[in-house]
Amino acid sequence: MAALGEADGRRLKQEISECVDQCREKLHALSQGIWSRPELAYQEKHSHDLLVALFSEVGGWTVEPSFVVDTAFRATWCRSVGETRRPVNVGFLCEYDALPALGHACGHNLIAEAGVGAALGLKGALENQPHIPVKITVLGTPAEEDRGGKIDLIKAGAFADMDVVFMAHPAQEDKAFSPCIAITNCNVKYRGKASHAAAYPWEGVNALDAAVLAYSSLSVLRQQLKPDWRLHGIIRHGGTKPNIIPDYTEMEYYIRTPLLKNLSDLKDKVEACFHSAALATGCQVEINYPNPAYSNILQNTILEKLYEENGSSVGMKFNKDSSNFSGSTDFGNVSFVVPGIHPFFYIGTDALNHTPEYTVAAGSEKAQMYTLRTAKALAMTAADVLLDPALLKQLLLPFCQHWHRQMLHSRGE
Numbered sequence: 379m380a381a382l383g384e385a386d387g388r389r390l391k392q393e394i395s396e397c398v399d400q401c402r403e404k405l406h407a408l409s410q411g412i413w414s415r416p417e418l419a420y421q422e423k424h425s426h427d428l429l430v431a432l433f434s435e436v437g438g439w440t441v442e443p444s445f446v447v448d449t450a451f452r453a454t455w456c457r458s459v460g461e462t463r464r465p466v467n468v469g470f471l472c473e474y475d476a477l478p479a480l481g482h483a484c485g486h487n488l489i490a491e492a493g494v495g496a497a498l499g500l501k502g503a504l505e506n507q508p509h510i511p512v513k514i515t516v517l518g519t520p521a522e523e524d525r526g527g528k529i530d531l532i533k534a535g536a537f538a539d540m541d542v543v544f545m546a547h548p549a550q551e552d553k554a555f556s557p558c559i560a561i562t563n564c565n566v567k568y569r570g571k572a573s574h575a576a577a578y579p580w581e582g583v584n585a586l587d588a589a590v591l592a593y594s595s596l597s598v599l600r601q602q603l604k605p606d607w608r609l610h611g612i613i614r615h616g617g618t619k620p621n622i623i624p625d626y627t628e629m630e631y632y633i634r635t636p637l638l639k640n641l642s643d644l645k646d647k648v649e650a651c652f653h654s655a656a657l658a659t660g661c662q663v664e665i666n667y668p669n670p671a672y673s674n675i676l677q678n679t680i681l682e683k684l685y686e687e688n689g690s691s692v693g694m695k696f697n698k699d700s701s702n703f704s705g706s707t708d709f710g711n712v713s714f715v716v717p718g719i720h721p722f723f724y725i726g727t728d729a730l731n732h733t734p735e736y737t738v739a740a741g742s743e744k745a746q747m748y749t750l751r752t753a754k755a756l757a758m759t760a761a762d763v764l765l766d767p768a769l770l771k772q773l774l775l776p777f778c779q780h781w782h783r784q785m786l787h788s789r790g791e
Contacts, residue, residue: 395758397502402750409488410487420521423449425487440453451517463511470515472519474486492753495757500760541773544756554696557677571623583625584624588658609644673711694755725745
């Protein structure tokens with residue numbers, strides 16, 4: 379049974395909206411502070427400090443700087459009601475790392491703003507509802523663009539007591555869901571033998587030839603890949619001087635498939651190309667995967683429907699077509715350990731992510747209205763979960779079934 383009636387629920391959501399609006403200046407300053415000093419993965423010290431300072435200043439939050447990793451943080455607000463009702467723990471995630479050379483061309487400053495705004499809006503509205511047991515957790519999750527900070531937090535148990543989790547990502551339109559696919563990155567090193575390229579090239583073993591052969595083989599391989607598989611890479615190091623046979627080259631490739639379970643199939647094909655190039659040129663090859671794989675996002679249609687209803691109430695216009703996106707995120711890994719959503723939101727531009735134009739848009743005043751209404755929709759959807767215990771049970775059931783299967787498998791049953 380819902381903790382509040384329908385009319386009271388509508389009133390609570392109106393209070394959420396008002397509370398977010400009351401924080402708009404703080405939220406804008408936060409976003410601008412992050413945007414104006416872009417920092418790469420695991421180097422987000424300034425952004426971390428801004429977020430920690432904000433939660434410390436507004437009061438009422440337990441703030442843990444450098445939580446698990448140096449540039450992550452956790453802020454919590456908790457209210458228990460009685461001794462038997464465990465507070466429902468709703469989580470909001472903040473990203474704030476930037477891209478090399480481009481800065482915040484993926485709008486992570488706005489992700490942080492939306493997450494913080496949702497948390498502050500929900501807390502402000504719930505302070506007038508003392509009978510609702512609740513815990514709000516805000517996690518600062520660094521390094522989404524490289525290496526996967528959320529995976530570090532998963533391994534450390536940061537999501538273990540969360541019941542549901544929310545974040546939203548800037549894009550070209552409002553979408554409750556768009557498929558984000560699995561990814562792993564591969565580093566390849568070829569080692570040959572240096573020699574004078576003009577005087578006695580036959581004495582050399584050309585590592586650049588190996589890299590070029592591998593690159594060409596992988597490009598040809600794309601003809602036989604499934605339409606939604608992705609394979610793309612660069613030669614990071616190709617030699618030192620034209621008159622020296624390159625004795626060392628290095629490549630980096632991203633390998634993506636719609637589902638995590640398909641990655642191994644594509645990896646086998648890719649590695650065959652790397653090994654064959656080494657065999658053809660006489661080079662030695664070293665292949666490694668330096669970072670954990672990102673999973674695809676596990677879709678949650680229940681939360682998506684609620685988010686669309688709440689988003690529509692604050693002016694969002696949703697595109698129902700969930701195709702034609704092949705990005706990847708470490709939120710995918712989170713979606714397999716706790717129910718949640720990762721919607722996309724319009725910020726007032728048709729510019730594409732990971733371009734200089736999107737960097738400008740992410741720091742513009744125009745993006746603020748869209749970011750604040752996203753914060754409201756996230757907080758309202760979290761409120762729906764808090765107000766309906768049956769809904770929470772429905773969300774958690776698939777995860778309980780999965781954990782039960784895993785337990786039986788570990789026992790050999």
